[in-house]
Amino acid sequence: MNLFPADPDENLLPADGIVHYHGPIFPPQLADRYLHNLLEDIPWKHDEVRMYGKHITTARKVAWYGDSNFSYTYSGTTKQALPWTPELAAIKAKVEALSGTRFNSCLLNLYHDGGEGMAWHSDDESSLGKNTTIASVSFGAERKFSLKHRVTGETVSVELEHGSLLEMKGATQSHWLHCVPKTKKVTAPRVNLTFRTMKQGR
Numbered sequence: 001m002n003l004f005p006a007d008p009d010e011n012l013l014p015a016d017g018i019v020h021y022h023g024p025i026f027p028p029q030l031a032d033r034y035l036h037n038l039l040e041d042i043p044w045k046h047d048e049v050r051m052y053g054k055h056i057t058t059a060r061k062v063a064w065y066g067d068s069n070f071s072y073t074y075s076g077t078t079k080q081a082l083p084w085t086p087e088l089a090a091i092k093a094k095v096e097a098l099s100g101t102r103f104n105s106c107l108l109n110l111y112h113d114g115g116e117g118m119a120w121h122s123d124d125e126s127s128l129g130k131n132t133t134i135a136s137v138s139f140g141a142e143r144k145f146s147l148k149h150r151v152t153g154e155t156v157s158v159e160l161e162h163g164s165l166l167e168m169k170g171a172t173q174s175h176w177l178h179c180v181p182k183t184k185k186v187t188a189p190r191v192n193l194t195f196r197t198m199k200q201g202r
């Protein structure tokens with residue numbers, strides 16, 4: 001739990017980018033319903049990535065949704081976006097209303113427990129464009145989300161609550177890395193949705 005209610009207008013970063021944490025944006029019962037629906041209905045698959053020339057299958061599972069005819073290439077693999085489910089479309093509409101941004105795709109991540117996380121990275125692929133807004137919605141177990149400045153090494157962390165929204169905007173992806181650290185304390189699953197605006201469908 002965050003001790004103070006989130007202020008969506010407060011910038012969590014001291015410089016070189018904008019991160020707004022809205023806290024929970026769905027009533028708890030609706031957030032529970034979305035979590036169960038996402039766990040059951042999404043065709044979760046292990047992610048295949050190329051790292052240091054090796055083919056790696058991740059422990060966490062992923063799925064990719066978007067407006068029709070999107071394909072997306074990263075780390076040497078090409079993915080085809082699935083069409084929005086009614087629940088994802090509803091979540092997207094709520095996020096678009098709060099952020100004032102339109103999104104055309106979403107990467108879903110399933111962390112089965114605290115033994116799974118995401119390493120330091122930034123979402124700065126050329127397909128996303130510069131100064132893109134990424135809206136991150138979390139359901140299930142609360143996990144720490146950390147940002148680290150590429151040059152100064154300064155870090156900022158926030159606990160992402162069940163049903164919460166975090167926005168990364170402006171120059172954030174150019175100057176800051178982010179990660180979801182592994183933790184022994186968490187034994188329950190978490191689903192994260194990152195809504196993105198890709199430059200074009202192919």
Ligand SMILES: O=C(O)CCC(=O)C(=O)O
Pocket residue numbers: 107109118123136145160178180192194
């Ligand atoms: O799970 C999260 O909160 C972060 C996910 C993320 O950084 C990504 O999908 O690029």
Ligand SMILES: [Fe+2]
Pocket residue numbers: 121122123178
């Ligand atoms: Fe990311």
